[in-house]
Amino acid sequence: MPTTFGDLSRGIKRKEIDEAIARLGRKYLIFSGKGGVGKTTIAVNLAWSLAKAGNRVGLLDIDLHGPDLAAALYLTARLTAGEDGRLLPVEVFPGLWALTAQYLLSSDGEAVIWRGPRKIRAIAQFLEDTAWPKLDYFIIDSPPGTGDETLTIINLIKDLTALVVVTGHPLAIIDVHKGVTCLKQAKAKILGLVENQAGLICPACGETIATYPPENVQNLALKTDLPIIARLPGDPKATLMAESAQRPLVAAAPASLLALALQELAAKL
Ligand SMILES: Nc1ncnc2c1ncn2[C@@H]1O[C@H](COP(=O)(O)OP(=O)(O)O)[C@@H](O)[C@H]1O
Ligand SMILES: [Mg+2]
Numbered sequence: 001m002p003t004t005f006g007d008l009s010r011g012i013k014r015k016e017i018d019e020a021i022a023r024l025g026r027k028y029l030i031f032s033g034k035g036g037v038g039k040t041t042i043a044v045n046l047a048w049s050l051a052k053a054g055n056r057v058g059l060l061d062i063d064l065h066g067p068d069l070a071a072a073l074y075l076t077a078r079l080t081a082g083e084d085g086r087l088l089p090v091e092v093f094p095g096l097w098a099l100t101a102q103y104l105l106s107s108d109g110e111a112v113i114w115r116g117p118r119k120i121r122a123i124a125q126f127l128e129d130t131a132w133p134k135l136d137y138f139i140i141d142s143p144p145g146t147g148d149e150t151l152t153i154i155n156l157i158k159d160l161t162a163l164v165v166v167t168g169h170p171l172a173i174i175d176v177h178k179g180v181t182c183l184k185q186a187k188a189k190i191l192g193l194v195e196n197q198a199g200l201i202c203p204a205c206g207e208t209i210a211t212y213p214p215e216n217v218q219n220l221a222l223k224t225d226l227p228i229i230a231r232l233p234g235d236p237k238a239t240l241m242a243e244s245a246q247r248p249l250v251a252a253a254p255a256s257l258l259a260l261a262l263q264e265l266a267a268k269l
Pocket of ligand 1: 032034035036037038039040041042196197232233234235236239258
């Protein structure tokens with residue numbers, strides 16, 4: 001095992017957590033061994049697509065050091081506590097509730113120093129001490145790699161399924177390969193690889209420009225024995241439209257190839 005859960009999860013109320021988790025529906029971890037590959041973008045847009053299709057969806061950000069889920073949702077909400085003192089996720093869209101450590105901070109530049117045991121308690125609290133409504137889907141955005149946050153969530157949620165985000169960049173391939181090895185050691189279930197930035201759609205002519213050879217991710221799929229479940233194009237126009245509308249791209253640019261590919265992936269969950 002990459003870390004010793006026995007020691008780290010002492011004091012966690014297992015029974016309460018199991019009861020809370022049972023209400024969260026299908027649970028997916030958006031994982032990568034690498035930063036900047038699109039985890040948060042994919043988590044937000046999958047959650048939005050599922051909610052738009054009529055599901056009740058929870059979106060949890062366990063990236064405690066770089067929580068940017070709220071920014072990716074274009075929200076500045078602060079967290080509130082319910083009457084019973086439990087955290088209340090923010091309903092960001094009908095049927096979509098989000099919780100991120102970013103909601104705990106008072107300004108953009110503020111940060112919290114988190115150390116191992118505190119991180120584990122915070123993540124347990126996000127599950128057990130939070131008034132999640134009964135959900136169909138629970139999507140978890142994670143920091144890169146297999147640190148305390150990711151290993152804690154794998155340890156706490158037994159029926160969690162990971163989606164592994166990768167790009168064709170050779171360094172991403174190396175880091176994601178290591179990440180998959182750790183996930184497997186931690187006995188996490190993995191649905192498959194999501195190749196992001198698979199080709200770049202030219203904003204001027206709409207043609208797809210090659211980025212990395214498709215063999216890079218295909219070889220990773222062979223080595224890790226995982227299927228490639230989606231290939232998402234790089235789509236600067238769709239992300240610019242999201243930026244100017246201040247809404248996730250599946251809402252701001254629903255007809256873009258990227259939004260369509262994300263919706264297709266959501267339908268597989
Ligand atoms: N398919 C894509 N097309 C265009 N831009 C993308 C795509 N996926 C991600 N991005 C951009 O790349 C940057 C990093 O994405 P992000 O989701 O924050 O990655 P991570 O959470 O893995 O660190 C963001 O600016 C995001 O808008
Ligand atoms: Mg992120």
